[in-house]
Amino acid sequence: MTTPKNMTMRDAFIGKLCERMATDDKIFFLAADLGAPALDRIRSEFPDRFINVGIAEQNLINVSAGLALEGFAVYTYAIAPFITMRAYEQVRVNLAVSSQIRPVNVTMLGLGGGVSYQVSGPTHHCLEDLAIMRLLPNMSVYCPADWVTAEALVDHTRAAIGPKYIRFDGKALPSLYANSESVDLQKGFTSLAAGTDICLVSTGFMTHRALNAARERKDVAVIDLFSLKPCDEVALAETLAPYRHVITMEEAFINNGGLDSLLTKVVREHELPCSQHPIGFNDKYVFELGSRDQLHAINDMDEPAVIRLIDKLRKG
Amino acid sequence: MTQDQLSAKARWVWSETLRMHRLAPETRVASSLSCVEIFTALYYGGLLEHKGEDPRWEGRDRLIVSKGHGSISLFPILADRGYFDKSELEKVCQAGSFLGGIPDTIIPGYETINGSLGHGIGVACGMAIGLKLKSSSNHIFVVAGDGEFCEGSMWEGVMFAAHHRLDNLTVIIDNNKLCMLDRCEKIMTVEPFERRFEAFGWQAERVDGHDMSLLHQALTQLKGRGRTGRPSVLIADTVKGNGVPELEQDSLCHIRTLTHAEIDRATGGDK
Numbered sequence: 082m083t084t085p086k087n088m089t090m091r092d093a094f095i096g097k098l099c100e101r102m103a104t105d106d107k108i109f110f111l112a113a114d115l116g117a118p119a120l121d122r123i124r125s126e127f128p129d130r131f132i133n134v135g136i137a138e139q140n141l142i143n144v145s146a147g148l149a150l151e152g153f154a155v156y157t158y159a160i161a162p163f164i165t166m167r168a169y170e171q172v173r174v175n176l177a178v179s180s181q182i183r184p185v186n187v188t189m190l191g192l193g194g195g196v197s198y199q200v201s202g203p204t205h206h207c208l209e210d211l212a213i214m215r216l217l218p219n220m221s222v223y224c225p226a227d228w229v230t231a232e233a234l235v236d237h238t239r240a241a242i243g244p245k246y247i248r249f250d251g252k253a254l255p256s257l258y259a260n261s262e263s264v265d266l267q268k269g270f271t272s273l274a275a276g277t278d279i280c281l282v283s284t285g286f287m288t289h290r291a292l293n294a295a296r297e298r299k300d301v302a303v304i305d306l307f308s309l310k311p312c313d314e315v316a317l318a319e320t321l322a323p324y325r326h327v328i329t330m331e332e333a334f335i336n337n338g339g340l341d342s343l344l345t346k347v348v349r350e351h352e353l354p355c356s357q358h359p360i361g362f363n364d365k366y367v368f369e370l371g372s373r374d375q376l377h378a379i380n381d382m383d384e385p386a387v388i389r390l391i392d393k394l395r396k397g
Numbered sequence: 398m399t400q401d402q403l404s405a406k407a408r409w410v411w412s413e414t415l416r417m418h419r420l421a422p423e424t425r426v427a428s429s430l431s432c433v434e435i436f437t438a439l440y441y442g443g444l445l446e447h448k449g450e451d452p453r454w455e456g457r458d459r460l461i462v463s464k465g466h467g468s469i470s471l472f473p474i475l476a477d478r479g480y481f482d483k484s485e486l487e488k489v490c491q492a493g494s495f496l497g498g499i500p501d502t503i504i505p506g507y508e509t510i511n512g513s514l515g516h517g518i519g520v521a522c523g524m525a526i527g528l529k530l531k532s533s534s535n536h537i538f539v540v541a542g543d544g545e546f547c548e549g550s551m552w553e554g555v556m557f558a559a560h561h562r563l564d565n566l567t568v569i570i571d572n573n574k575l576c577m578l579d580r581c582e583k584i585m586t587v588e589p590f591e592r593r594f595e596a597f598g599w600q601a602e603r604v605d606g607h608d609m610s611l612l613h614q615a616l617t618q619l620k621g622r623g624r625t626g627r628p629s630v631l632i633a634d635t636v637k638g639n640g641v642p643e644l645e646q647d648s649l650c651h652i653r654t655l656t657h658a659e660i661d662r663a664t665g666g667d668k
């Protein structure tokens with residue numbers, strides 16, 4: 082087996098999108114003064130379908146909504162906390178509400194999910210996005226763990242009419258999937274490791290930690306859940322049925338509407354006989370400086386913390 | 398239509414607006430009365446290309462009512478122009494009707510979700526770019542409130558439109574000078590609009606928003622400028638609650654509900 086290739090999600094996604102723009106003249110790309118190497122190609126090859134709106138996320142969303150109402154498939158790109166929270170009401174009114182009546186094909190690309198901008202402090206950390214975007218009716222929410230999943234979302238988001246949000250990690254990460262075809266976007270999750278009693282259900286960057294932790298202990302299952310909305314909840318419940326304990330892992334605030342809330346709903350509605358254990362950031366912003374590993378360690382989110390929890394659950 | 402016919406039509410719209418307020422007291426009547434002539438000029442003065450029987454006709458000019466909740470005066474116009482049956486006007490704000498107190502896209506003829514202020518210009522910018530890319534010669538009008546310019550997102554759109562030379566866009570400011578709690582000038586200075594818009598690179602004109610002849614003339618001129626590379630704004634000076642003394646004299650008229658007696662007194666001999 083070859084070593085998995087490291088690549089950023091945004092480069093994989095925008096590279097593929099650039100290819101698609103060559104044959105699909107309905108695709109439009111809007112950025113709020115945020116660049117990427119692959120974006121330079123879009124800017125030079127399709128200057129009439131690329132706009133940098135400047136540092137103006139509210140207008141980014143409003144302009145994208147107008148273009149979408151004129152039949153364009155619009156991709157909007159900005160730093161994750163700003164595209165989701167600075168422009169939340171624009172997203173709510175002109176994407177989520179509007180799309181219930183008229184077709185609005187806008188895909189929001191948020192760069193730097195979680196604490197991937199680790200030393201930039203609370204303004205650049207993005208720990209609320211998964212919960213607040215899930216909250217909006219008609220909105221789809223994706224949190225890929227690798228660039229292969231991100232790339233697979235290009236054709237999916239072009240074809241699926243409606244507003245969507247994709248959280249991109251800020252760092253280059255190794256691939257977890259062999260190719261786009263192995264990413265089941267209809268189901269929304271993939272079983273990456275089989276287990277007996279404990280299942281780690283993780284999203285985004287945390288899936289890498291989950292796999293690392295599962296390698297350290299026998300028979301720990303891992304599910305990479307990359308589509309927080311929609312998600313095939315029946316299939317997820319069936320997959321989770323054999324496990325006594327479910328540990329959710331997200332680089333987000335926990336107990337407030339993110340991945341753990343999705344799992345709580347599935348467990349409740351399907352009466353699954355498992356206990357739930359959320360791993361993520363507690364109800365505090367992160368001012369500490371340090372590497373991502375250090376920030377995770379402080380918050381009991383690194384591999385040793387996951388392994389401690391696994392051991393504790395098995396001791397009963 | 399002749400100017401006299403346009404004026405008569407405006408009077409009918411004004412009267413119908415009050416009649417609907419009588420049916421549905423929760424509607425914002427004062428801010429709906431200041432823009433009666435603006436809507437009348439657009440829909441009856443040959444300014445807005447549209448087909449009532451085909452609201453999403455590709456060849457239409459687009460109208461975004463950014464001050465959406467102050468636009469129940471558009472309901473009788475849309476019914477009269479064939480967007481929906483006139484009998485619907487009798488059901489305003491009733492269960493099962495699509496004519497709510499704050500109009501949305503469920504009403505044939507409305508392009509966007511309304512009720513939250515500050516969105517119209519930005520969305521119009523996206524439409525304007527889209528129309529240009531489609532080589533469409535259609536025009537986009539936005540009707541905005543003056544108080545709405547307290548919202549920063551309006552100015553993001555104003556800046557964008559000028560930078561991208563969106564000369565297929567005209568914003569009409571229903572400059573009725575009142576917010577909800579007081580006169581705009583006491584709350585937040587939004588004037589002088591001309592100098593502010595011109596500084597951003599727009600062409601700005603001002604007109605008496607209740608003088609049908611001047612209003613129609615100004616809008617015709619702004620729409621017909623051709624490709625100047627500049628978006629345009631028409632500041633239409635209006636009166637909130639126009640024609641109803643109880644509203645005109647009340648700085649809190651935005652949330653004022655008229656009694657039946659007040660409505661009857663105002664409409665007098667109108668039918």
